[in-house]
Amino acid sequence: MLDTSPENLPDSDAWNTDVTFIKTPPIGSVLMARMLPPGGGDTSWSSNVTAHNALSQPFRRFLHGLTAVHVSTHDFTKEQHAGGDQAKWNEAVKNNPPVVHPVTGKLGLFINSIWTTRIVELSKSESDMVLRYLFTHCAKPEFTGRWKWSVGDVAFWDTRLTQHYALADYLPRRRIMHRATILGDELGGP
Ligand SMILES: O=C(O)CCC(=O)C(=O)O
Incomplete structure (x- = not known):
């Protein structure tokens, strides 16, 4: 539950793909709106496929x-x-x-600004430059869509081909979402 x-405080107001820091990143996520603020709290998604195809x-060959x-x-x-617990x-x-x-996976880019830190085959400054470019590129409005929630709405998305961003524009109101994540297997190469 995301309450x-x-x-x-909300902490998903950054373009991200769920849990890409494990060997078997999720293949899908489901989100349901349970309690909404009177305004705000939309979610945006961006397509890593459309962003990839626009390069x-x-x-693309370089990547x-x-x-x-x-x-x-x-x-x-x-x-x-x-919770601040050092041992945990x-x-x-x-x-x-x-x-x-x-x-890049079979269809699109597989990078996101909150978990992807470094392109292995490049120098640090080259990697920083390329990743910064790709993060900005993927967030271009033409690759994104935005959903205004009603209570009971359910969204289901492919977590490997998209990024999402939860707008944090509703404080001091409360927002409750239920979320399930579908685990996947190892990501195939290009
Ligand atoms: O609350 C939302 O709209 C999306 C949150 C989420 O699934 C996430 O950022 O991982």
Whole structure:
């Protein structure tokens, strides 16, 4: 359950793909609106397929075959993930070492700003530059759609081919969503 309010601040107002820091990232997510603020609290999705297809052929060729590191601690904090408990945090960090996935899957890009930290085959500054470009590119409005929720609405999406962004524009109101995530297998190469 995602229950956000001034007591539990929203933290999904960044383009992200669920849990890409594990070897077998989810294949889908389901979200249902249970309690909504009178205004705001929309969710946006962006298509990593459309974003990929809009890149030039030479740039797509350049990305093809590259791999990137995804790191759980890039976004999770000890407070958020382990309630500040050092031992629980150490365990979570130990159980989730950085993983490597292809930058492009069969259909689209597989990078996101909250977990993807580095393209392995490039120097750090090259990787920073390319990732910054791709994060900005994927967030272009022409690759995105935005849903205004009504209570009872259910959204179901492919987590490997999209990113999403939960607008945090409803405080001090409360918003409650129920979420389920469908685990997948290892991501295939290009
Ligand atoms: O609350 C939302 O609209 C989406 C939240 C979510 O599924 C997430 O960011 O992982």
